[in-house]
Amino acid sequence: MQRGITYYGSGARLRAVAHKLLQGRRVKVYTLGGSVTASAALHPRGLSYAALLFRFINGTFPNRMQILEPFNSPSRRAFEQLIRRLLALPGRPAVMLLHHYAWWMSKGDGLWGGLFYKxxxxxxTTFAHYYDLPSVSLRAAAWRLMEAGVEGFKVDKLLRPGGLNGATKKPIPVADEGESNLYLYGDVGHPEVNGQQALAELLTAPLTRAVREAAAGLTLATRVDDRLGELPPPMIPKNPVGAASVCAMLEDFKKVVTHRSGFQFVAHRPDAPTFALQKWRWQGNRPGDWVEMEVNTVAEGAHRRALATVMLVHLRSYENMGLARVECVEGCACPPAALDTLWRIKASIFYAFAHKVTQHPRCRLRVTIEDEPGRAQQQAHKVSLTGLMVTH
Incomplete structure (x- = not known):
């Protein structure tokens, strides 16, 4: 675990959390990430790294009022803006970065898997240095174990079929029944039980270090200077955090649609226990299908003359996906743009497509499925939209 702590920093915010834990006070713990955090391919889900981390905290520092909630949420500028938003939240939360490592997706420089510096x-990690965030890494902790084929960290087989070895163009072997405890990954991108356990243990390492420091009464002297703000300026030049005026996701996204032809509001997993896990979306499947969304893109105050950014959240995947045209049809103005929902990467993720529009209280955008393939040249046309945001 110590090898996996790639940066600890001052640990000031984490020690503040540790003091609360030692005093038996309630803390709130959230996980923010993608499919690994949501344990999308893991069964049972109670063995996800988030669940194991929460179990560790509740078991080590019991408090019947503890609140532990996972939730989910891709470009460096957006990543920095996310960090700044989190650090500016009330209560000065302690933010840690957890770096997952997908062996078979780490390609380059002649290697088709296991590239260390992918x-x-x-x-x-540079953001961790800049913002003084503890950072832990599965790669730093376990890459040598993976490469050597150590039991529990073996990567030459997967637990589920479907993975392709880029070097041989042949399927990656699937582990036999009874071998699952030897292997780290369920598929090419997601860790199985052993991997989830490793991620959970990595997150406990900085926390237990902070607890030891807090118990020992360690404090760090901080320089007091009026020129030093709570946060440094953005690390990336000209990357301020925009003011978000609209965030329509899940049930709220259904209401944004005002007119449609061919598009339907459907669930990807209708039998899942919650609305979020059912993965509802506005989906069209044929050329000519279209959907119109109406949203207020007007900013308050000084940003009124600037363009607004509409972020269309859509499914991006490697098969059966299509190309669409995005255009402003009423109220606001914008140049038409192509929305390509197909790519060659063997992964399916929700992706944010950014489009600049003028400000208007009733900006109507239309998404129309085109009768032509995207860059990946597949003859399919599905387009799935899952959310809409407006920033300034």
């Missing part, structure tokens, strides 16, 4: 981890 981005974006190094760039994300």
């Amino acid at each position: 981005e974006p981890e190094a760039q994300h």
Whole structure:
């Protein structure tokens, strides 16, 4: 675990959390990430790293009022803006960066898996240095174990079929029944039980260090100077946090649609226990299908003359996806743009497509499925929209 702590920093905010835990006070713990955090491919989900981390905190520092909630949420500028939003929340939360490592997706420089320096981890760790955030890394902790084929960290087989070895163009072997405890990954991108356990233990390492420091009464002297703000300026030049005026997700996104032809509001997993896990979306499947969304893009105050950014959240995947045209049809103005929901990466994620529009209280945008393939040249046309945001 110590090898996996790639940066600890001053630990000031984490020690503040540790003091609360030692005093038996309630803390709130959230996980923010993608499919690994949501344990999308893991069964049972109670063995996800988030669940294991929460179990560790509740078991080590019991408090019947503890609030532990996972929730989910991709470009470096957006990543920095997310960090700044989190650090500016009331209560000065302690933010930690957890770096997952997908062996079979880490390609480059002649390797079709296991490339150690595959981005974006190094760039994300730079944000940890800049913002004084503890950072832990599965790659730093376990890459040598993976490469050597140590039991529990073996990567030459997966637990589920579907993975492709880029070097041989052949399927990656699937582990036999009874071998699951030897392997780290369920598929090419997601850790199985062993991997989730490793991620959870990595997160406990900085926390237990902070607890030891807090128990020992360790404090760090901080320089007091009026020129030093709570946060440094953005690390990336000209990257301020925009004011978000609209965030329509889940049930709220259904209400944004005013007119449609062919698009339907459907669930990807209708039998899942919650609305979020059912993965509802506005979906069209044929060329000519269209959907119109109406939203207020007007900013308050000084940003009134600037363009607004509409972020369309959509499914991006490697098969059966299509190309669409995005255009402003009423109220606001914008140049038409192509929305390509297909790519060659063997992964399915929700992706934010950014489009500049003029400000108007009733800006209507239309998304129309085109009768042509995207860059990946597949003859399919599905377009799935899952959310809409407006920033300034």
